[in-house]
Amino acid sequence: MTDTVTWLRDEPLLRVQNLVCQFKAPGGTVHAVSDITFDLLRGETLGLVGESGCGKSTTGRAILQLPPPTEGSVVFEDRELTGFGRGEMREVRRRLQMIFQDPISSLNPRRKVRDIVAEGLTIAGVDKERSARTVDAVLHDVGMDPEQVGDRRPHEFSGGQCQRIAIARAMAIEPSVLICDEPVASLDVSVQAQILNLLEDMKTRYGLSLIFISHDLAVVHNVSDRIAVMYLGKIVEIGQASAVYSSPAHPYTMTLLDAVPVPDPEVAPSERVLEGELPSPLRPPSGCRFRTRCPLAQQVCADLEPTLQPASDGHYVACHFPSQPLPELPLVTSGNGQSRDA
Numbered sequence: 303m304t305d306t307v308t309w310l311r312d313e314p315l316l317r318v319q320n321l322v323c324q325f326k327a328p329g330g331t332v333h334a335v336s337d338i339t340f341d342l343l344r345g346e347t348l349g350l351v352g353e354s355g356c357g358k359s360t361t362g363r364a365i366l367q368l369p370p371p372t373e374g375s376v377v378f379e380d381r382e383l384t385g386f387g388r389g390e391m392r393e394v395r396r397r398l399q400m401i402f403q404d405p406i407s408s409l410n411p412r413r414k415v416r417d418i419v420a421e422g423l424t425i426a427g428v429d430k431e432r433s434a435r436t437v438d439a440v441l442h443d444v445g446m447d448p449e450q451v452g453d454r455r456p457h458e459f460s461g462g463q464c465q466r467i468a469i470a471r472a473m474a475i476e477p478s479v480l481i482c483d484e485p486v487a488s489l490d491v492s493v494q495a496q497i498l499n500l501l502e503d504m505k506t507r508y509g510l511s512l513i514f515i516s517h518d519l520a521v522v523h524n525v526s527d528r529i530a531v532m533y534l535g536k537i538v539e540i541g542q543a544s545a546v547y548s549s550p551a552h553p554y555t556m557t558l559l560d561a562v563p564v565p566d567p568e569v570a571p572s573e574r575v576l577e578g579e580l581p582s583p584l585r586p587p588s589g590c591r592f593r594t595r596c597p598l599a600q601q602v603c604a605d606l607e608p609t610l611q612p613a614s615d616g617h618y619v620a621c622h623f624p625s626q627p628l629p630e631l632p633l634v635t636s637g638n639g640q641s642r643d644a
Contacts, residue, residue: 313343314341314342314343315342315343315344315378315379315478315479315511316341316342316365316376316377316378316398316479316511316513317341317342317375317376317377317378318338318339318340318341318361318365318374318375318376318377319339319374319375319377320337320338320339320373320374320375321335321337321338321339321361321364321371321373321374321375321376322335322336322337322371322372322373322374323335323357323360323361323364323371323372323535324372327584329584330584330585331584332583332584333535333583333584333586334357334360334535334583335357335360335361335364335371335535336357336534336535336536336586337374337536338357338361338532338535338536338537339537339610340530340537340540342479342511342513343511344478344509344511345505345509345510345511346511346512346527346528347505347511347512347513347514347525347526347527347528348512348513348514348526348527348528348529348530349514349515349516349522349523349525349526349528349529349530349543350362350513350514350515350516350522350529350530350532351515351516351517351518351519351522351529351530351531351532351558352517352531352532352533352558353517353533353580354517355534355580355583356532356533356534356535357532357534357535357583358483358515358516358517358532359403359483359484359515361515361532362400362481362483362513362515363400364376365378365383365398365481365513366391366395366398366400366481367383367384367386367391370384371384378394378397378398378479379397379478381394392425396422396426396475396476396477397476397477397478397479398477398478398479398481399472399473399475399477399479399480399481400472400480400481400482400483401465401468401469401472401480401481401482401483401485402468402483403483403484403485403487403488404488405461405462405464405465405467405468405485405488405489406456406461406464408464408468409456409464409467409468409471410456411455411456411457412455413455414452414453414454414455415441415451415452415453415454415455415456415467416434416437416448416452416453418456418467418471419437419440419441419467419470419471419474420433420434420436420437420474421471422471422474422475423436423437423474423475426475436474437452437470437474438452440470440473440474441467441470443470443473443504443507444466444467444469444470444473444500444504445466445500446463446466446467446470451463451467460493461488461489461493462489462490462493462496462497465485465486465489465493465497466497466500469485469497469500469501469504473504473508476508477510478509478510478511479510479511479512479513480501480504480505480510480511480512480513481512481513481515482501482512482513482514482515483515484515484516484517485497485501485514486498486516486521487516487517487518494521498521498524498525501514501525502525512525514526519547519558519559519561519562520562520563522543523543523546523547526543527542527543528540528541528542528543528546529541529542529543529546529547531546531552531554531555531558533554533591533592534580534581534583534586534591534592535583535586535591536591536620537610537620538552538554538555538592538619538620538621539551539552539554539555539613539617539618539619539620539621540610540617540618541613541614541616541617541618542616542617545614545616545617546617547559549613549614549617549625551613551617551619551621551624551625552592552619552620552621552624553592553596553597553598553621553623553626553628554592554596556628557628577595578594578595580595581594587604588604588605588607589602589603589604589605589606589607589608590603590604590607590608590620590621590622597628597629598623598626598628598629600622600623602622603622606622608620608621608622611624613625
């Protein structure tokens with residue numbers, strides 16, 4: 303583990319330091335999350351972005367101690383969570399909730415919507431009359447009529463409606479932090495916009511702080527105050543969303559941005575793609591984990607692991623050659639005689 307990080311900001315609502323998550327598997331140990339550090343302020347949205355398998359969802363679950371991390375610290379509202387037992391965590395989870403990636407499978411198919419939304423309140427010992435009022439209120443807040451949906455079951459709803467129910471369930475117990483694990487990944491584009499607008503509205507109405515997990519940098523940019531970019535269990539860049547999006551300092555962030563489609567028919571899509579396969583988390587590369595696919599890699603990248611260093615005010619990057627432009631792709635001739643990027 304690295305030394306205690308000193309660049310984090312004062313008085314965060316949630317602080318994660320030197321988080322490590324490892325799992326035993328056939329053939330060795332899966333290094334899912336490796337020594338990551340970040341914080342979350344009140345009212346802030348932190349976007350956590352990266353390829354599938356980079357450790358985003360594992361990070362979100364480790365914050366909730368589902369399961370607890372292998373090493374590291376998770377401090378929420380000035381309380382260290384990693385040593386808490388089941389009873390203590392049950393009380394903490396009233397303030398720390400999660401929306402899971404698959405909105406349909408995250409809901410109990412045998413239970414009615416009203417009972418699903420009220421479950422957290424029931425566990426907390428809230429009386430039935432108050433619980434019923436709260437359920438009606440949060441269902442209304444997510445755009446659903448309690449009278450029409452309360453006695454129906456999840457299979458009767460679309461994916462977007464199930465996601466609204468999942469949000470209502472999380473909001474019923476009035477959390478201060480909401481971890482959103484790919485909340486729109488399985489939804490149609492039009493429904494995605496509705497859910498994103500709903501989350502933004504709920505954030506304002508309830509004074510929430512959000513951790514928004516996604517593989518889509520364009521979506522994350524639109525909803526986040528800050529963005530943390532992960533690659534193979536490591537945070538490689540973190541900073542204000544505008545800075546990361548307009549002035550990416552890590553070559554991996556640059557390639558992610560190249561892959562974001564531009565809604566303009568006059569703009570040619572980028573031909574730059576990452577070469578090679580994503581390394582196995584069973585055997586991550588030495589030094590910089592991105593070096594096996596990085597066009598800027600040199601010997602120092604294999605010998606020495608980069609740490610997060612300032613790229614600008616509040617913007618940090620873990621790279622030996624930050625902010626260097628990626629090399630231009632060579633031109634090749636297509637079958638019709640016209641040149642194109644290789």
